[in-house]
Amino acid sequence: MLDKISGLSAFPITPSDAEGSVDETGLRRLLARLAEAEVDSIGLLGSTGTYAYLSREERRRAVTIAAETLGGRVPILVGIGALRTDEAIRLAQDARAAGADAGLLAPVSYTPLTDDEVFRHFEAVAGEGGLPLVIYDNPSTTHFRFSPALIGRIARLPGVVAAKCPAPEPEAAAAGVATLRAAVPADVSVGFSGDWNVTEALIAGGAAWFSVAGGLFPRTCLAITRAVQAGDAAQARALNAELAPLWILFKAHSSLRVVYALADHLGLCRAEPPRPILPLAPEIRAEIFATVRTLSLA
Amino acid sequence: MLDKISGLSAFPITPSDAEGSVDETGLRRLLARLAEAEVDSIGLLGSTGTYAYLSREERRRAVTIAAETLGGRVPILVGIGALRTDEAIRLAQDARAAGADAGLLAPVSYTPLTDDEVFRHFEAVAGEGGLPLVIYDNPSTTHFRFSPALIGRIARLPGVVAAKCPAPEPEAAAAGVATLRAAVPADVSVGFSGDWNVTEALIAGGAAWFSVAGGLFPRTCLAITRAVQAGDAAQARALNAELAPLWILFKAHSSLRVVYALADHLGLCRAEPPRPILPLAPEIRAEIFATVRTLSLA
Numbered sequence: 035m036l037d038k039i040s041g042l043s044a045f046p047i048t049p050s051d052a053e054g055s056v057d058e059t060g061l062r063r064l065l066a067r068l069a070e071a072e073v074d075s076i077g078l079l080g081s082t083g084t085y086a087y088l089s090r091e092e093r094r095r096a097v098t099i100a101a102e103t104l105g106g107r108v109p110i111l112v113g114i115g116a117l118r119t120d121e122a123i124r125l126a127q128d129a130r131a132a133g134a135d136a137g138l139l140a141p142v143s144y145t146p147l148t149d150d151e152v153f154r155h156f157e158a159v160a161g162e163g164g165l166p167l168v169i170y171d172n173p174s175t176t177h178f179r180f181s182p183a184l185i186g187r188i189a190r191l192p193g194v195v196a197a198k199c200p201a202p203e204p205e206a207a208a209a210g211v212a213t214l215r216a217a218v219p220a221d222v223s224v225g226f227s228g229d230w231n232v233t234e235a236l237i238a239g240g241a242a243w244f245s246v247a248g249g250l251f252p253r254t255c256l257a258i259t260r261a262v263q264a265g266d267a268a269q270a271r272a273l274n275a276e277l278a279p280l281w282i283l284f285k286a287h288s289s290l291r292v293v294y295a296l297a298d299h300l301g302l303c304r305a306e307p308p309r310p311i312l313p314l315a316p317e318i319r320a321e322i323f324a325t326v327r328t329l330s331l332a
Numbered sequence: 333m334l335d336k337i338s339g340l341s342a343f344p345i346t347p348s349d350a351e352g353s354v355d356e357t358g359l360r361r362l363l364a365r366l367a368e369a370e371v372d373s374i375g376l377l378g379s380t381g382t383y384a385y386l387s388r389e390e391r392r393r394a395v396t397i398a399a400e401t402l403g404g405r406v407p408i409l410v411g412i413g414a415l416r417t418d419e420a421i422r423l424a425q426d427a428r429a430a431g432a433d434a435g436l437l438a439p440v441s442y443t444p445l446t447d448d449e450v451f452r453h454f455e456a457v458a459g460e461g462g463l464p465l466v467i468y469d470n471p472s473t474t475h476f477r478f479s480p481a482l483i484g485r486i487a488r489l490p491g492v493v494a495a496k497c498p499a500p501e502p503e504a505a506a507a508g509v510a511t512l513r514a515a516v517p518a519d520v521s522v523g524f525s526g527d528w529n530v531t532e533a534l535i536a537g538g539a540a541w542f543s544v545a546g547g548l549f550p551r552t553c554l555a556i557t558r559a560v561q562a563g564d565a566a567q568a569r570a571l572n573a574e575l576a577p578l579w580i581l582f583k584a585h586s587s588l589r590v591v592y593a594l595a596d597h598l599g600l601c602r603a604e605p606p607r608p609i610l611p612l613a614p615e616i617r618a619e620i621f622a623t624v625r626t627l628s629l630a
Contacts, residue, residue, distance in 0.1 A: 118606055118607065119608045120351065120607065144384035144385070145384075145588055147609070154610065175444070308415075309456070310439070
């Protein structure tokens with residue numbers, strides 16, 4: 035099912051109740067919207083999908099629900115990160131058994147980890163998890179900083195198929211993407227996250243956009259992605275510029291908190307983020323809804 | 333059982349096997365050593381006690397083992413941190429039922445948390461956990477940075493009895509301790525961790541030393557603590573200066589990895605840290621053992 039990871043990978047929230055039980059109806063509605071828009075893959079249980087806050091059992095349930103809903107129409111990448119190596123292996127095995135096409139593995143840390151510890155962690159999960167792996171580089175949540183050399187070293191492990199890296203600032207996009215591409219074997223995709231910076235990273239040669247906005251507004255984000263893929267950088271930049279007010283909100287309040295507010299506002303699901311994360315204050319929500327009304331989002 | 337938290341609080345490792353099952357014999361041996369030395373309290377399941385890597389069931393087991401071993405001779409502070417607020421409440425309730433005297437609550441994060449989210453988290457756990465709380469400020473592991481104002485705000489919640497803060501650099505000890513003391517009500521203890529910087533923080537008025545070295549060498553750390561308590565700063569500084577080679581190792585390789593190597597070397601238990609954390613390389617272990625042989629540690 036999984037060919038090379040490229041294009042738009044949409045990362046939805048995982049609606050759940052106050053006890054951490056996944057809202058099946060809400061999740062199906064979010065996923066169906068992504069499948070109808072024909073995104074290139076879905077990043078289930080990413081950071082935005084609150085994988086770190088859900089039990090093993092609920093994570094397995096979410097994958098099962100997604101596999102049923104999508105019925106093979108869209109590849110499913112699943113967050114399998116955990117603090118313990120043995121737990122990440124079990125989560126990879128669970129995800130595979132439930133129908134995942136690849137695992138998103140972030141080096142979640144409490145005790146700060148060394149490069150060698152992170153390498154061994156990926157080696158163990160790639161070897162024993164039975165699932166193709168995407169290196170999930172997200173220093174704002176894991177607090178681990180990958181060097182391009184370490185990404186390259188891990189990318190050479192059998193079973194590693196892609197890397198999801200923070201998009202460089204636009205002015206550094208060409209150099210940043212070139213450095214990563216030079217570090218990573220040609221058959222391993224290098225894609226980017228951090229929606230506000232991704233368009234330039236795609237234009238600079240990034241293979242995929244791992245997108246929070248894409249989890250809610252897949253058609254809007256696909257338009258940018260397809261413009262880049264068609265070689266029309268000017269069109270991609272123009273479409274991206276229209277979204278600048280959304281990117282400002284993401285940077286100010288975190289993309290996760292903003293898309294929770296919007297999913298509720300759009301009537302897609304009524305979920306709140308898992309505590310201790312709080313819903314945004316009413317005045318911030320009002321600002322978000324007013325801003326989004328002025329944008330062409332779909 | 334718990335009076336005001338002061339003096340030496342010793343933080344041992346929690347020996348466990350590769351599957352994360354606590355080694356009862358090893359833990360009892362470590363705890364008996366601390367009780368015999370008459371430390372002022374024990375910090376069970378702190379960061380060094382790998383609470384973040386152990387299941388709820390094993391954390392409950394560790395508290396039960398500790399309460400049995402100590403039989404009320406030494407107050408037990410127990411790490412109850414978790415990513416989810418409801419889980420931290422359950423862990424506080426478990427710890428209380430198993431015999432803990434207080435809970436150590438760190439604002440463990442994945443999605444970066446706001447001040448208000450951390451405040452509400454502490455409020456919920458203090459209110460529903462049923463256990464006196466120690467604010468556990470450890471930005472190197474939680475990646476949350478407390479301001480003195482936020483510590484002061486949380487310290488005013490009913491049930492909060494102490495704060496465990498990173499000790500300032502020695503040259504900033506007086507100002508740093510004074511700032512915290514001014515922020516926190518008089519009946520709430522302010523103590524410090526980061527062994528290499530604590531002596532000056534105690535001399536500057538810190539009430540307690542939350543100590544990794546103290547979990548393995550309680551008599552050595554008690555000698556420093558008692559010298560400060562007796563008003564003999566010169567003696568405390570002289571004893572602390574003798575430990576400089578140990579502090580250098582802690583800073584270079586992390587105190588957690590060093591005390592795992594030493595607990596094994598001293599024959600106290602055979603545990604390795606939970607993967608992905610790796611045992612230190614043989615050449616580093618050899619350097620540690622050679623250094624420790626030159627020090628008076630007990």
